[in-house]
Amino acid sequence: MNIIERIGQLLASISPGLPVYRENQKGGFKEPSFYVSAIGSRGQPELFGRQKRTHGYQVVYFPDPNKPNQDMERMEQILLDKFLVLPEFAYIRDRNFSRVDGTLTVDFNIIFWAQPVEGGLKLKTMEYHGVIAYDK
Template sequence: MDIVNRIADQLNSLFPNMPIYREQQSGGFKEPSFFIHRIITTSKPELFQRQNRSYHYQLVYFPQTDHPEADMEQMEETLLDRFLLLDKFATIRNREFEEVDGALTMTFMVNLRAYPEDLDTKMENYDPTITHKEA
């Protein structure tokens, strides 16, 4: 389950052809563009081995350089109106916006109910027609 790719897919559907990064760029970020960064993950146990998992992310928008203030204001309104869910996966919750060092920063949470992966050995080669003979 790669939530960052799901976030990038949703952003790409809203802003086609805009670069979306998940790694720092040695030469800096192209403007305008997005950078997605996971901040923290929490997990709370529930019944029947389920977990309530909260994934917290930071989305940074690097605005156009010719009029960055107006661009960030417009992007914030667009994200408030249209960046509400990850299609067929989860709702985006607790969205907060802040301008930091000339970029628009949005923090948000994706909340899921999950079952931990079962790593126990399975009976993959079991054949019920084979019986053991006593010696």
């Protein structure tokens, strides 16, 4: 499961029944709904081949068109309380809320450490010469 799918699952658990989109919609987004996108990443090398990786994401909330300001205020408080951790993966860091063109946006980072995995098998075959002794 990738990070955007984890974010989508968390949003779905916070607001069941609201659509969570990953791609732009030709006919527009259903309101209310969420749109999740990656906005950048960076890696910093550390000891022993590890990397500290910071991935930036943005969640856009499209509010109820009948009462958008009230709905955005409500959703902002809910996200401040509950949008904190991707379960069994990483903490959500540096959350910044803003209002842009009638939507509520949340920019944030996911930070974790990665260790490169070398490809290929280390031991393809094994020859054994000897006996196994059992102590009676």
